[in-house]
Amino acid sequence: MDSSPSASHVQRWAAFSSDPAGGNPAGVVLDADGMTDDEMLRVAADVGYSETAFVTRGDRSDASLRYFSPRAEVPFCGHATVATAAALAETNGGGDYAFATPVGRIDIRVDDTAAGRVISFTSVDPFVEELSEDALRRILEVLHLASADLAAAHAPALAFAGNRHPLLVLRSRTVFDRMIFDPAAARELMDAEAWAATIIVAWPETETEWHVRNVFPVGEISEDPATGAGAAALGGYLRETRAVTPPRRIRISQGSHVGRPSRLTVDIPAAGGIVVSGSAVRLPDPAVGG
Incomplete structure (x- = not known):
């Protein structure tokens, strides 16, 4: 055997x-x-x-x-x-x-609350790097976006909280929802740039309520429905660019564009790692065919 x-x-x-x-x-x-x-x-x-x-x-x-x-x-x-x-x-x-x-x-806390089991992890210390003009141009091409689609208040960047994520913030929900991309072209770009994780595309409904899509073409997957590392990177980006004043909590909605809605809570302290929290549910084992 x-x-x-x-x-x-x-x-x-x-x-x-x-x-x-x-x-x-x-x-x-x-x-x-x-x-x-x-x-x-x-x-x-x-x-x-x-x-x-x-x-x-x-x-x-x-x-x-x-x-x-x-x-x-x-x-x-x-x-x-x-x-x-x-x-x-x-x-x-x-x-x-x-x-x-x-x-x-990576430190983790598992709490059993009246609302259910909540799992939190604390990322490594985040940082933000400049995204080159050429890399930005190529990302916009892959995502069928234009410079005018970007939010003026949030400059594109490389955000790190364990992985380097290119991060774009869009100006409107309409632009966010209509974004499309060719998975093969996205994968080619990500491999060429050695981006091991996702491209983060975000839109702030309010200062504390964010909507996020994460481009991640791998196998049968093209877009990640919930990205804890990306959520930590976004939290670090908001702190490092002074877009929020810590301590601050934001909540992220993700996954609706791929039919798997998800909610992530991000706590941004004044210093140190970003805390990302959420629930989890066990999935059934796949059926064994005869």
């Missing part, structure tokens, strides 16, 4: 929703000790979600956590982190968890 790791070893969770029809699905392998990089990549490709997380060395603290898309390893993934914490809490209960990730230590 073949005892090598397979997709059947994977738990499936949707992060940033309490409804299995919403949120961002992630695979979770809690017993990845001894798996090679190739095996992890193969399992992630078999699962087919935007990311699958792999836990090694421990089950509560001092554990290591790695993330693989169906194409490659990803430095950090927020929704798969939330999914992993949910999987661990199902057995071990709420409390504090910590993971060593490729970008550094």
Whole structure:
């Protein structure tokens, strides 16, 4: 019998929703000790979600956590982190968890409240870099947008909270909703620029209510329905550009354009990592065909 790791070893969770029809699905392998990089990549490709997380060395603290898309390893993934914490809490209960990730230590808090289980992670320290004019031009081409579609108050940038995300803020809900893109052209651009994660496109309904779309062509996926790392990057961007005065909480709606509505809460402290919170729900294992 073949005892090598397979997709059947994977738990499936949707992060940033309490409804299995919403949120961002992630695979979770809690017993990845001894798996090679190739095996992890193969399992992630078999699962087919935007990311699958792999836990090694421990089950509560001092554990290591790695993330693989169906194409490659990803430095950090927020929704798969939330999914992993949910999987661990199902057995071990709420409390504090910590993971060593490729970008550094990530601390997590699992709280059981009257409204349900809430999972929060604190990102590594965020920063913002300039987005070159050429990169911006190419992003606008891929997304079929024009410079006039950008919000004057929010300059395009590269925002980091574990991954570098190109980040654009649009001027209106109409422009935000009508944005379309060619996944193949987006992937070509992202690979050329070595952007391992998503392109963030945001629109502020109010100062504290944001709508976000995350371009992420990988496998059968073109747009991510909930992006914890992107939410942390947006929070860091708003703090670093002084668009908000911390401490400040914002809420993000995401995923409606791909039929998986999601809600993320982002707490922006005066310094340090950005805290991203949400719920998670376990998804059924896939049916085994005969």
